[in-house]
Amino acid sequence: MAPAPLSPFVGALAMAVREALVALLALDPSQAVAFSLAAPPPPTPGWIASLTLSLPEGDLILDVAGVTTARDAWFRTAHLAWSYRSSGGRDPFSQPELARWLHALRETATRLDRSPLAPPPVRALLDAVDRYLPFSRLSDESYRLLMDGPDGAAGILWLGFGCDQDCVVCWQDRAAPSPPPELFSRWLDEMLSAGARSVILSGGEPTRHPSLLDLARRAHAAGAHTIVETNALRLLDDDYRRALLATGVDELSVSLHAADAVTSDAITRAPGTHARTVAGIEACLRDGLPVGIHCVVERANASSLAAHADFVVARFARPLRGLRRVSYSLPTRYADQERYRRGLAPVDALRPGLTAALRTLRGAGVEARFLGMGGFPLCAVEDPRAERPAAALSEGERGDRVYARPCEGCAVRPWCGGVPAAYLEACGEGGLRPVRGASAVDGAKGEQPGRSVP
Ligand code: SF4
Numbered sequence: 001m002a003p004a005p006l007s008p009f010v011g012a013l014a015m016a017v018r019e020a021l022v023a024l025l026a027l028d029p030s031q032a033v034a035f036s037l038a039a040p041p042p043p044t045p046g047w048i049a050s051l052t053l054s055l056p057e058g059d060l061i062l063d064v065a066g067v068t069t070a071r072d073a074w075f076r077t078a079h080l081a082w083s084y085r086s087s088g089g090r091d092p093f094s095q096p097e098l099a100r101w102l103h104a105l106r107e108t109a110t111r112l113d114r115s116p117l118a119p120p121p122v123r124a125l126l127d128a129v130d131r132y133l134p135f136s137r138l139s140d141e142s143y144r145l146l147m148d149g150p151d152g153a154a155g156i157l158w159l160g161f162g163c164d165q166d167c168v169v170c171w172q173d174r175a176a177p178s179p180p181p182e183l184f185s186r187w188l189d190e191m192l193s194a195g196a197r198s199v200i201l202s203g204g205e206p207t208r209h210p211s212l213l214d215l216a217r218r219a220h221a222a223g224a225h226t227i228v229e230t231n232a233l234r235l236l237d238d239d240y241r242r243a244l245l246a247t248g249v250d251e252l253s254v255s256l257h258a259a260d261a262v263t264s265d266a267i268t269r270a271p272g273t274h275a276r277t278v279a280g281i282e283a284c285l286r287d288g289l290p291v292g293i294h295c296v297v298e299r300a301n302a303s304s305l306a307a308h309a310d311f312v313v314a315r316f317a318r319p320l321r322g323l324r325r326v327s328y329s330l331p332t333r334y335a336d337q338e339r340y341r342r343g344l345a346p347v348d349a350l351r352p353g354l355t356a357a358l359r360t361l362r363g364a365g366v367e368a369r370f371l372g373m374g375g376f377p378l379c380a381v382e383d384p385r386a387e388r389p390a391a392a393l394s395e396g397e398r399g400d401r402v403y404a405r406p407c408e409g410c411a412v413r414p415w416c417g418g419v420p421a422a423y424l425e426a427c428g429e430g431g432l433r434p435v436r437g438a439s440a441v442d443g444a445k446g447e448q449p450g451r452s453v454p
Pocket residue numbers: 377378379380384403404406407408410411412413416417418419432433434435
């Protein structure tokens with residue numbers, strides 16, 4: 001079943017600007033065939049709304065901006081700056097009908113917006129822009145996603161981006177705003193109605209969100225496998241931990257990026273939190289909350305993966321019960337893109353440690369993963385032929401992953417997801433190690449539908 005669309009939030013804020021602009025100019029809404037709204041990158045404040053109008057004489061692009069920041073405007077009214085572009089590159093004033101239309105537009109806008117106190121249609125536009133601008137660098141997919149996974153539809157909710165850590169491997173802007181709490185409730189209902197078999201409640205740090213317990217309770221009660229992604233710091237609070245346990249949550253996924261506090265606290269940029277996360281995991285396992293551990297691998301911890309696995313086994317798996325799995329993944333992206341490029345570790349640098357870590361964990365009876373969405377290519381381990389993913393990556397899970405030149409003719413390519421395009425840009429293809437010989441997979445036909453780099 002194809003996932004049903006989820007209610008827009010950021011998209012609806014942008015559309016409210018479009019509607020206010022159309023109302024201001026008394027346009028026929030069907031004339032406005034395309035719309036975009038952008039804010040320039042900081043430190044420049046401001047905004048530009050671009051409306052493409054389909055007129056009998058041809059298409060015309062109208063740019064409307066806040067009056068204080070716009071440069072090179074065609075004309076300015078009390079609160080707005082107006083510009084035009086012809087979509088075909090011709091000067092609209094060379095066409096009498098378009099010229100007449102533009103003159104009429106200028107007259108209307110000038111008459112409407114000439115006093116310091118903005119009249120209702122102008123006020124409505126400015127208010128709609130004010131509501132949209134804090135979210136202008138985000139999209140609805142920054143807060144919720146519903147996609148087809150190997151086990152059916154899977155939903156994820158990011159309950160805002162506030163966190164008591166500030167991991168370098170995180171893609172989020174800690175100061176980014178959050179939608180109203182009740183919206184997450186609606187999105188959860190929509191995901192469940194669409195048949196979501198699993199729901200991940202993430203953040204930021206989701207235990208800071210007032211709705212987490214309610215969302216977890218409802219997702220679990222509806223039969224969805226419910227996972228909370230957390231740093232486990234708040235789970236040191238006995239009352240909160242037991243309240244979370246009472247929701248029936250199926251699993252916690254706790255980020256723990258290193259065995260030693262120095263490396264871990266450097267990655268989380270939160271001194272002292274390694275010890276508290278470890279204690280939080282122990283408290284959860286003692287109370288019977290199943291825990292999975294997630295380790296994002298970058299240059300800072302790439303050489304200590306074997307120690308990570310030793311620590312996990314000694315501290316959690318042997319003395320306690322309920323450790324579900326340990327998964328190792330590549331960083332998705334960082335809030336700081338330059339830091340992301342510098343942080344990505346070449347596959348050949350982590351191959352020995354990752355191989356040793358998987359061996360240690362599996363030897364102790366702990367499920368260990370390194371493939372899948374956000375995961376590594378098969379050649380990140382010494383013996384790729386021994387690794388067979390449960391399912392190929394879906395289109396949504398593949399994202400921007402590609403195959404490089406070494407992948408041509410690689411025997412395990414049918415089951416390998418390749419690497420993110422950004423990995424190749426940062427680390428090159430030298431670390432990839434194709435598997436030679438016949439296909440490792442009995443009956444494998446073709447390959448995953450990924451792109452190859454030219
Ligand atoms: S060489 Fe390419 S196809 Fe083969 S395992 Fe590595 S990334 Fe995958």
